[in-house]
Amino acid sequence: MRRNxxxxxxxxxxxLSACQPTVVPEIEAPMIEPIVTEPTAIPELTALxxxxxxxxxxxxxxxxxVLELIGPDGTISFTIADLKxxxxxxxxxxxxxxxxKITLPNTFTGVALQDLADLMGGLDEFxxxxxxxxxxxxxxxxxxxxxxxxxxxxxxxxxxxxxxxDPLSAIIAYEMNGEPLNVDMDGSLRLVIISEKDDQVTxxxxxxxxxxxVEVRPMIMDWVLAVxxxxxxxxxxxxxxxxxxxHEATWTDDVGQVWKGxxxxxxxxxxxxxxxxxxxxxxxxxxxxxYDVRIVAADGFETTVWSDDxxxxxxxxxxxxxxxxxxxxxxxxxxxxxxxxxKKQMVGGIALIELMVPALEEVVEVExxxxxxxxxxxxxxxxxxxxxxxxxxxxxxxxxxxxxxxITADHPKSGTAEYEGVRLxxxxxxxxxxxxxxxxxxxxxxxxxxxxxxxxxxxxPDSLLGFTETAGEFxxxxxxxxxxxxxxxxxxxxxx
Numbered sequence: 039m040r041r042n043x044x045x046x047x048x049x050x051x052x053x054l055s056a057c058q059p060t061v062v063p064e065i066e067a068p069m070i071e072p073i074v075t076e077p078t079a080i081p082e083l084t085a086l087x088x089x090x091x092x093x094x095x096x097x098x099x100x101x102x103x104v105l106e107l108i109g110p111d112g113t114i115s116f117t118i119a120d121l122k123x124x125x126x127x128x129x130x131x132x133x134x135x136x137x138x139k140i141t142l143p144n145t146f147t148g149v150a151l152q153d154l155a156d157l158m159g160g161l162d163e164f165x166x167x168x169x170x171x172x173x174x175x176x177x178x179x180x181x182x183x184x185x186x187x188x189x190x191x192x193x194x195x196x197x198x199x200x201x202x203x204d205p206l207s208a209i210i211a212y213e214m215n216g217e218p219l220n221v222d223m224d225g226s227l228r229l230v231i232i233s234e235k236d237d238q239v240t241x242x243x244x245x246x247x248x249x250x251x252v253e254v255r256p257m258i259m260d261w262v263l264a265v266x267x268x269x270x271x272x273x274x275x276x277x278x279x280x281x282x283x284x285h286e287a288t289w290t291d292d293v294g295q296v297w298k299g300x301x302x303x304x305x306x307x308x309x310x311x312x313x314x315x316x317x318x319x320x321x322x323x324x325x326x327x328x329y330d331v332r333i334v335a336a337d338g339f340e341t342t343v344w345s346d347d348x349x350x351x352x353x354x355x356x357x358x359x360x361x362x363x364x365x366x367x368x369x370x371x372x373x374x375x376x377x378x379x380x381k382k383q384m385v386g387g388i389a390l391i392e393l394m395v396p397a398l399e400e401v402v403e404v405e406x407x408x409x410x411x412x413x414x415x416x417x418x419x420x421x422x423x424x425x426x427x428x429x430x431x432x433x434x435x436x437x438x439x440x441x442x443x444x445i446t447a448d449h450p451k452s453g454t455a456e457y458e459g460v461r462l463x464x465x466x467x468x469x470x471x472x473x474x475x476x477x478x479x480x481x482x483x484x485x486x487x488x489x490x491x492x493x494x495x496x497x498x499p500d501s502l503l504g505f506t507e508t509a510g511e512f513x514x515x516x517x518x519x520x521x522x523x524x525x526x527x528x529x530x531x532x533x534x
Contacts, residue, residue, distance in 0.1 A: 129232030427470030
């Protein structure tokens with residue numbers, strides 16, 4: 039019992055002592071230095087921020103191929119952008135047309151034919167380049183022309199041939215006066231003959247519009263045809279070839295070969311009077327009066343035909359190609375072929391065409407009824423010929439004496455415009471279209487021509503010979519027909 043009491047007291051004392059507060063020594067708080075914050079300096083403005091430039095999207099060049107370069111080993115197609123990556127040639131070019139009209143030089147930029155030929159392995163003296171336009175017109179350039187610039191040049195003021203001239207170079211141009219070519223007028227590309235200065239021009243038949251092919255190929259030899267009569271003249275290969283492109287005539291022989299060249303009567307027009315090739319140069323009245331035409335080969339073999347039989351005979355042809363190939367050696371460069379000719383009359387290897395033109399006092403007067411159908415074409419600014427009752431020449435004043443109409447028409451490329459002129463149907467009624475006529479060949483003053491169906495033209499009453507701002511110059515207005523029939527600077531229509 040006593041033991042239990044002692045234990046209880048001990049526990050009580052222990053608990054009592056635990057309840058006394060413990061004295062905790064004071065700890066001095068450390069001295070904290072106040073932090074003084076300096077004001078933040080405002081940076082000085084050194085420059086105003088540059089405004090952000092607006093990014094203008096660059097218009098991508100048309101990637102449509104515009105030129106084929108064709109060579110012995112293949113074909114390369116070029117866009118305008120591709121051509122601009124090639125070495126550029128720049129110079130002045132102007133032309134003298136077959137009628138003597140001068141187009142003063144402009145600045146052209148393009149690619150030299152020589153540089154294009156180099157892409158095909160280059161040229162040797164037996165090769166040349168054939169240029170083809172969109173409408174099929176073509177002409178060849180010789181090694182000498184491409185490499186040495188051998189062209190005839192003329193004074194751009196007087197039109198006289200220059201005895202000496204600056205170096206000339208043929209280029210495929212894509213710019214004129216720093217701007218892209220006018221596609222409606224020239225196409226995307228045209229061939230021009232350039233020089234460093236603007237003091238010379240070249241023959242218009244060397245300046246080809248709407249170029250789309252350059253063919254590097256073996257070249258036929260150059261040659262010259264003499265045409266003698268009232269005057270003596272010469273026609274070189276290139277000029278003859280150009281004439282074929284403008285006035286192509288064909289004849290198919292009895293074995294199916296197609297001969298291509300120029301009608302004999304057109305060549306007679308080079309020498310039957312003093313007018314070699316300006317407007318309507320063929321003397322109808324003289325041909326009707328009659329004279330012999332000698333066709334002579336280089337070896338002396340010859341035949342003679344009568345001028346009245348050759349008069350506007352579309353089946354008598356002086357051919358330079360057969361089945362689109364040059365003639366074989368015995369007939370090269372030209373052969374006389376056609377319907378109704380005997381084999382011995384078909385002279386090959388022609389070197390001379392001679393008109394045995396009689397003296398003026400010997401000219402036999404044609405019958406009065408026939409004479410009434412012959413029109414003096416001197417000074418004519420526009421001519422309708424071919425399968426018509428009366429070959430007729432017109433000046434602007436005579437055309438304006440007819441019924442002049444004003445129409446609104448849509449050009450396929452240029453859009454809607456007003457045109458003033460004379461209806462072709464009225465002109466055809468005046469000259470009289472012969473039975474069997476099917477085609478019109480429209481020729482411009484720069485040698486360009488286009489063929490169109492006579493029926494298609496007659497089906498459009500508003501087809502016009504249109505007047506222009508230049509007196510004596512005309513344009514075709516052909517509503518509903520292709521743009522190539524809207525020929526500018528038109529000088530003649532031949533009915534075939």
